[in-house]
Amino acid sequence: MYGSLDISTSGMIANRTRLEAISANIAGSDTILNQDGQYEPFRRRIVTLAAGDPSGNSDQGVHVASIDLDNGPPMMKYEPDSAFANADGYVGYPNIDIVTEQMNAMEAQRSYEANITAAEATKSMMSVALQLLA
């Protein structure tokens, strides 16, 4: 009975996770050290969505299949005075384009809103159906 509500909720959860990954990308776009203080440029997080619900063995809805790390090369900046510069004087920075991430964030936000709108439509359909009884 509540199938479409659960599907919409799975879409909301998936898009919320996607937005969390995008937030992490934006926040880490200038980060070149890892949490132990060693040189390791932040790598872009890529969320992959898949159909179905792994917990309920259902093929309805959507879930986050994996959050992968971008294996692309870092963006090299010429900073010869930096303590982390290589032999040629370049420091590798995360290969994250803020503009792309902002667009992805907008897309995730719109998808979330679309799922909310679908859930509202389901709710109003149920409410209207109850008026039959009244």
Place this chain on the structure above:
Amino acid sequence: MPDPLGLLGYAAGLNRTGPMVPLRGGSEGPAADAPAGGFKQMLQDQIDQVNELQNDAKHAMEDLAAGRRDDVDSVMTATLKADMAFRMLLQVRNKVMDAYEEVKQLRI
């Protein structure tokens, strides 16, 4: 044709142009597959289910307020489900009370 939501068979059944077919086997009469307890038992079961949904929603809301979970969307869906289930139950109750009033006003 792929049918992930299982809706096509149902829709095809509704769209057929022939005479209407009852959703459940009608030849044995309505009482053939009725539960043992009858309407009262069915109503009680429904009330229990609604109560369960309400409790789920209450616990989810408490967990959210206490910071034990952070998925607002699931909590809102649980609340919405409980709300819709209760409205349905309320309509059934109103209908039953209407019927009761009708019977009460019968003149013997």
